Amino acid sequence: MKNITLAVEDEVLAEVRKYAAANDTTVNGLVREYLGKLARHHGRAAEARKQLIALAEQSNCDPGENWKWDREALYDRGVFSRHERPALRGLEEPGTPFKKDDSD
Numbered sequence: 529m530k531n532i533t534l535a536v537e538d539e540v541l542a543e544v545r546k547y548a549a550a551n552d553t554t555v556n557g558l559v560r561e562y563l564g565k566l567a568r569h570h571g572r573a574a575e576a577r578k579q580l581i582a583l584a585e586q587s588n589c590d591p592g593e594n595w596k597w598d599r600e601a602l603y604d605r606g607v608f609s610r611h612e613r614p615a616l617r618g619l620e621e622p623g624t625p626f627k628k629d630d631s632d
Contacts, residue, residue, distance in 0.1 A: 534559070 536544075541555070548555050 544555050544558065548558055553561075
């Protein structure tokens with residue numbers, strides 16, 4: 529494990545020390561945890577991008593040269609009209625009692 533030196537404003541360090549003490553850890557532990565999460569996230573994001581590129585290369589879909597998203601067509605479809613379909617968000621119509629889904 530390597531040691532690093534950080535420069536932090538006095539006020540920030542004081543607040544972080546309070547937070548660390550309240551959460552039964554140290555400033556060092558907080559920094560180590562944050563940097564670990566950052567490294568893991570970066571690795572997962574890079575792997576996801578590689579997989580996405582591989583899937584795109586395998587795809588045989590050809591939308592054509594002049595293809596682009598058309599706002600009119602997107603919002604004309606019922607699946608995008610969430611305000612009209614509250615069940616898509618797990619909500620019932622206004623005035624309808626909440627019904628629990630027993631499929632869980």
